[in-house]
Amino acid sequence: MEPRDTLGRPLRDLRVSVTDRCNFRCRYCMPREVFGRDYEFLAREMLLAFEEIARIVRVAVGLGVRKVRLTGGEPTLRHGLPDLIAMLAGIPGVEDLTMTTNGSLLARDAAAFAAAGLRRVTVSLDSLDDAVFQRMNDAGVPVSRILDGIAAAAATGLGPIKVNTVVKRGVNDSGVVDLAAHFRGTGHIVRFIEYMDVGHSNGWRLDDVVPAAEIVAAIARRFPLDPIAPNYPGEVANRFRYRDGSGEIGVIASVTQPFCGGCTRARLSAEGTLYTCLFATGGHDLRALLRDGASDDELAAVLAGVWTARTDRYSEIRSAATAGWQKVEMSYIGG
Ligand code: SAM
Ligand code: SF4
Ligand code: SF4
Numbered sequence: 001m002e003p004r005d006t007l008g009r010p011l012r013d014l015r016v017s018v019t020d021r022c023n024f025r026c027r028y029c030m031p032r033e034v035f036g037r038d039y040e041f042l043a044r045e046m047l048l049a050f051e052e053i054a055r056i057v058r059v060a061v062g063l064g065v066r067k068v069r070l071t072g073g074e075p076t077l078r079h080g081l082p083d084l085i086a087m088l089a090g091i092p093g094v095e096d097l098t099m100t101t102n103g104s105l106l107a108r109d110a111a112a113f114a115a116a117g118l119r120r121v122t123v124s125l126d127s128l129d130d131a132v133f134q135r136m137n138d139a140g141v142p143v144s145r146i147l148d149g150i151a152a153a154a155a156t157g158l159g160p161i162k163v164n165t166v167v168k169r170g171v172n173d174s175g176v177v178d179l180a181a182h183f184r185g186t187g188h189i190v191r192f193i194e195y196m197d198v199g200h201s202n203g204w205r206l207d208d209v210v211p212a213a214e215i216v217a218a219i220a221r222r223f224p225l226d227p228i229a230p231n232y233p234g235e236v237a238n239r240f241r242y243r244d245g246s247g248e249i250g251v252i253a254s255v256t257q258p259f260c261g262g263c264t265r266a267r268l269s270a271e272g273t274l275y276t277c278l279f280a281t282g283g284h285d286l287r288a289l290l291r292d293g294a295s296d297d298e299l300a301a302v303l304a305g306v307w308t309a310r311t312d313r314y315s316e317i318r319s320a321a322t323a324g325w326q327k328v329e330m331s332y333i334g335g
Contacts, residue, residue, distance in 0.1 A: 002064035003303075005276075005310035011303075012234070013067040013265035014060050016053055018081065020270045022074040022331055024102050025138040026126075027202070028166055030331045032138055034201040048272045050080070052290050054087040056268060059299045061093035063307065065266075069098045069122075073270065073331050076105040082116035089117025098122065100164065104141055106149030114156040121153045122162040127172045128182055136172060150188065160187040162250075167210045168195045176210075180219045184246050191237050191250035198278060212253035216240060219249065234262030258315030266307070274303070277312035 002010055021041050025032045048056075057068055068088055075081065076099075089097050096119060103123035113121070125146050127133040133143050150161050163183060167173050176192060183190050192215045197204035219225060224243040231239075236259055237250030253259075267275040272287030284306050289299060 001304075003307045005307055005312075007261070007311070007313070009262070009264050009310070011060070011064045011264060011266060011307050013069065014057060014065045015069045015071050015265060015267045016057070017072050017268065017270045018053070018070055018075045018078040018084065019047065019073040020331060021077050022072060022102070023077060023104060023139060024074065024141065026136055026166075027138060028136075028168060028195055028204075029198075029202065031201055031203075035331070042271055046271045048268075048270065048287060048290075050084040050087055052272065052287065053084060053268070054091065055290065055296070056272075056286055056299070056303075057088055057094065058091050059296055059303060060266070061091060062300055063304055066093065067096040067098070068094050069100060071100045074102055074104075075099055076101050076109055081109075082112045085113055085116035085118050096120075100124065101149075102137070102141075103146040103149035103153075107145070107152040110149070110152040110158055111156045114153075114158050118158060120160075120162070121158045122164055123150050123153065124164040124166070125150075125179070126165050126167075127175045128178050129172075129175055132172050132175060136168075154188070160189060163188055163190045164193055165190055166193045166195055167215060169208045169210050171208075173210045173215075176215055177219055177222050180223065180249055184223065184242060187247065189248055189250060191252055193252040194255040196254050196278075206255075209255050211256045212238065212251035213256070215251055216249075225249070234259075234264050236262075254315050258313075260313035260316045263312070274306060276306065276310045277314050279314035280312070 004010055022030055025035060057065070085097065088094060097117060098120045099113070099118060100122045103125065106121070106123065123146065126136045128143055130143050134140055150163070153159060153161055165179055167176060179190050192212065194212055195204070195209050216225065225240040226243055228239045228241045228248065237252050239248055239250050241248045267278065269275065269283065272285065272290065273283035274286050275283040284302070286299070289302060
């Protein structure tokens with residue numbers, strides 16, 4: 001029996017964070033003041049082993065999961081990642097196996113990922129302007145490195161690529177139309193994401209959010225757009241097609257148009273804690289269960305219990321009352 005949560009939502013997607021480390025220090029995610037030299041990342045033995053991840057995925061597929069996305073931190077930093085990809089690709093019932101990456105190591109790794117069975121990749125890229133991009137990633141990584149990574153991924157069959165762009169007012173909003181123009185006609189799809197109040201280290205303010213409607217309007221002024229239907233129920237991006245047939249863009253309006261009603265995803269942190277919402281204040285420790293010798297049936301019962309009890313709809317009830325909550329960081333929980 002596939003569990004439904006208290007709002008009738010099934011469990012369909014699992015985002016698996018394979019590391020809490022990253023080679024970028026994006027200001028909206030892992031600002032250097034917080035994630036500096038002294039920051040203690042998880043020790044190796046704290047991370048789930050590949051066999052442990054595969055076991056959880058197998059059990060989750062039995063409960064309804066169809067899509068698995070590898071994320072982090074920066075997933076490409078995890079050693080031996082193609083081995084994990086191959087294990088997950090071999091699980092019957094995993095219909096879609098993808099990864100979200102900052103793209104910095106894709107030129108090196110894309111072929112190995114594709115050969116191991118990865119289907120698609122989403123690459124984050126916030127600007128085409130080197131000065132703006134480097135200010136945002138705070139790690140001195142140039143735009144060309146990400147564009148090379150996107151090209152390598154497309155060349156190995158991991159395309160069409162989704163390009164994720166987080167838009168922050170006064171930081172990269174003036175480059176939104178350039179990004180759309182660059183990827184127009186390539187088959188790749190840029191998805192503009194409203195800056196969210198994840199975790200508590202990015203100093204989020206509502207004023208920093210550029211509403212999706214404003215982003216769409218800016219692009220449509222230069223390239224006329226028409227809205228199109230979602231690919232499947234519960235798709236988080238609102239889709240728009242260029243009227244001249246040169247492709248599409250998406251906007252993810254988590255702040256201004258929350259979509260909790262269709263939210264079918266759970267997140268597994270790198271150390272094996274299961275979260276049922278990106279904004280969760282706590283999760284469920286599956287690693288302890290695994291390492292205490294729980295059977296697959298016991299694991300399935302716990303997962304089903306956690307999902308059945310789920311009430312999350314944070315974005316819909318986001319309000320002043322949330323001030324002071326100890327939310328979990330996105331780099332830890334998996335974006
Ligand atoms: N390191 C990989 C990357 O950057 O693609 C994967 C992990 S990252 C946490 C996943 C996605 O979350 C990225 O596209 C990133 O831009 C996005 N993200 C991080 N912090 C965010 C925030 N505060 N608001 C909106 N999106 C955010
Ligand atoms: Fe790293 Fe991705 Fe977070 Fe940027 S958004 S700091 S690349 S985990
Ligand atoms: Fe899903 Fe939580 Fe985001 Fe709502 S706020 S869409 S429940 S992850």
